[in-house]
Amino acid sequence: MTQGIKANYWEKDLVRQEEPREYITLNVGPTHPATHGVFQNVMLMDGEFIVETEQTIGYIHRAFEKIAERRPFYQITPLTDRLNYCSSPLNNMGWHMTVEKLLGMEMPKRVDYLRIVVMELSRIADHLICNSVIGVDSGALTGFTYLFQEREFIYEIYEEICGSRLTTNMGRIGGFERNFSEKAWEKIRCFLKNYPVRLKEFERLLSRNRIFMDRTINVGPFPAEKALACGFTGPNLRACGVDYDVRVMNPYCSYEDFDFSIPVGQNGDTYDRFMVRQAEMWQSLHIIEQALAKLDVLSDKTTFHSGDYRYVLPPKEKVYNNMEALIWHFKIVMGESDIPVGEVYHSIEAANGELGFYLVSDGGRTPARLHFRRPCFIYYQAYPEMVAGNMLSDAVLTMSSMNIIAGELDA
Amino acid sequence: MAEYLIDTGRNQLVADRLTAQFGNKLTGQELMADMLCMVVDPEAVAEIMRFLRDDESLQYNFLTTLCGMHYPEKEQLGVVYHLHSFKYNHRIRIKTVIPESKPVISTLTGIWPAANWMERETYDFFGIRFEGHPNLKRILNVDEMEDFPMRKEFPLEDQTREDKDDSMFGR
Numbered sequence: 001m002t003q004g005i006k007a008n009y010w011e012k013d014l015v016r017q018e019e020p021r022e023y024i025t026l027n028v029g030p031t032h033p034a035t036h037g038v039f040q041n042v043m044l045m046d047g048e049f050i051v052e053t054e055q056t057i058g059y060i061h062r063a064f065e066k067i068a069e070r071r072p073f074y075q076i077t078p079l080t081d082r083l084n085y086c087s088s089p090l091n092n093m094g095w096h097m098t099v100e101k102l103l104g105m106e107m108p109k110r111v112d113y114l115r116i117v118v119m120e121l122s123r124i125a126d127h128l129i130c131n132s133v134i135g136v137d138s139g140a141l142t143g144f145t146y147l148f149q150e151r152e153f154i155y156e157i158y159e160e161i162c163g164s165r166l167t168t169n170m171g172r173i174g175g176f177e178r179n180f181s182e183k184a185w186e187k188i189r190c191f192l193k194n195y196p197v198r199l200k201e202f203e204r205l206l207s208r209n210r211i212f213m214d215r216t217i218n219v220g221p222f223p224a225e226k227a228l229a230c231g232f233t234g235p236n237l238r239a240c241g242v243d244y245d246v247r248v249m250n251p252y253c254s255y256e257d258f259d260f261s262i263p264v265g266q267n268g269d270t271y272d273r274f275m276v277r278q279a280e281m282w283q284s285l286h287i288i289e290q291a292l293a294k295l296d297v298l299s300d301k302t303t304f305h306s307g308d309y310r311y312v313l314p315p316k317e318k319v320y321n322n323m324e325a326l327i328w329h330f331k332i333v334m335g336e337s338d339i340p341v342g343e344v345y346h347s348i349e350a351a352n353g354e355l356g357f358y359l360v361s362d363g364g365r366t367p368a369r370l371h372f373r374r375p376c377f378i379y380y381q382a383y384p385e386m387v388a389g390n391m392l393s394d395a396v397l398t399m400s401s402m403n404i405i406a407g408e409l410d411a
Numbered sequence: 412m413a414e415y416l417i418d419t420g421r422n423q424l425v426a427d428r429l430t431a432q433f434g435n436k437l438t439g440q441e442l443m444a445d446m447l448c449m450v451v452d453p454e455a456v457a458e459i460m461r462f463l464r465d466d467e468s469l470q471y472n473f474l475t476t477l478c479g480m481h482y483p484e485k486e487q488l489g490v491v492y493h494l495h496s497f498k499y500n501h502r503i504r505i506k507t508v509i510p511e512s513k514p515v516i517s518t519l520t521g522i523w524p525a526a527n528w529m530e531r532e533t534y535d536f537f538g539i540r541f542e543g544h545p546n547l548k549r550i551l552n553v554d555e556m557e558d559f560p561m562r563k564e565f566p567l568e569d570q571t572r573e574d575k576d577d578s579m580f581g582r
Contacts, residue, residue: 231525
């Protein structure tokens with residue numbers, strides 16, 4: 001499938017040969033409002049057209065893989081918050097599931113469904129930021145201001161569930177730290193009622209808007225085969241027409257119980273990426289509704305974590321009255337739980353692609369090695385090829401439609 | 412947690428195909444909890460990867476990720492690759508080890524352009540040099556840096572500190 005693609009495609013000589021031209025070098029970033037994050041692009045410009053681009057990244061590198069080698073497993077969750085900070089709960093859940101896979105923990109169905117509610121909410125939050133920012137970069141600020149109210153509401157739901165908003169540190173290894181409150185359920189239902197109206201409105205504003213279509217169709221297109229060779233995943237790959245979705249290919253967290261479709265695009269251009277994300281938000285709403293229905297049907301209304309107290313903090317009454325519980329509690333808090341030797345790779349469908357955790361444990365209190373497969377980092381390398389020959393203003397749109405999140409890019 | 416189905420038939424097929432083709436270049440094989448892992452000779456990595464990608468019955472068309480490893484007690488470095496075949500929906504892990512004294516391995520950028528930055532990151536943090544890489548330079552750290560910080564000889568905490576007992580507070 002990847003045959004015929006030149007390995008050094010980014011070195012493609014795009015300089016027009018006819019006459020000697022005068023090029024200028026333009027620095028876009030590191031702190032530029034149009035990059036929506038701290039990274040730099042050094043662009044060689046021919047007038048308003050981009051001849052070639054080189055990215056410089058690493059401005060907010062925080063050595064998470066190194067730090068993780070000195071932290072007990074539960075203290076690594078806050079590090080994952082700061083990868084893709086637009087959808088922290090997704091990263092948190094991905095990390096919890098990785099550890100659970102290593103420990104061989106069986107999760108109750110109710111926990112899986114609660115997780116799915118949270119994960120799909122944060123997928124919506126991530127996609128709506130990305131899509132409304134595509135609007136902003138093409139000159140339509142209105143949709144952004146409307147949709148951001150909804151993101152605010154999602155953050156309020158997070159707040160009800162775990163107490164924090166952006167870097168959530170939500171859930172624990174083995175489930176959640178507490179059951180969802182009545183208020184949280186109320187807010188989730190309220191969101192499910194209000195959001196479709198807003199989203200519809202937003203869609204009407206942009207998706208068939210002549211100016212928006214002219215700005216985005218055929219801007220930064222990428223063919224499917226190249227996208228696969230360049231490691232694209234998530235909405236960006238689906239916009240090229242490849243129906244790869246980890247939730248379907250390697251179901252985790254009971255996604256196999258749910259009925260949803262994978263939206264795909266055709267050309268992999270900015271418009272397709274926008275439309276795929278838009279369609280995915282509808283699918284996510286659909287999944288949340290199904291999850292709520294399933295939770296209603298479940299006889300179990302109280303379980304919010306696994307009953308394996310070697311890895312999940314036992315209830316306080318038990319800690320005070322039962323010696324084993326006290327020992328477990330102490331061991332978990334001190335990071336002394338017995339961790340099996342082994343290695344696992346677990347991946348989830350995060351908001352911008354396949355987020356993978358490769359965890360190697362030597363039985364010690366901390367991982368011997370933890371590697372994050374960060375989707376942004378892998379697909380951002382194709383950016384120069386996507387924008388070569390385009391105008392600068394289109395390159396800005398291409399970048400925002402790729403959903404590059406600096407935190408995830410730089411780890 | 413969902414059942415992690417391991418397709419043993421396909422694992423066997425992959426192991427057999429690789430053994431038939433590169434028998435003497437495989438140094439180990441392991442069925443781990445989550446997927447099949449093959450340990451291969453670093454000299455033959457590019458060749459094996461190309462075979463895994465192009466063979467009709469395997470078709471590992473997607474390089475999921477690639478990362479470096481450090482085994483200080485054996486004075487070895489390693490590279491771990493995760494491949495995914497979309498056609499058969501099957502994942503495998505390929506491992507290689509190379510001596511710390513000569514950390515050189517061939518690049519995969521000719522097979523998957525996606526390997527470009529992943530290899531740069533591995534070079535940046537582990538000092539593994541990928542031969543034939545078009546642009547092997549640091550990516551997340553500053554260019555002036557001399558060390559390879561993910562190697563185990565660099566502990567996270569200041570080594571001059573004596574008030575913390577490592578046996579109590581992590582490695």
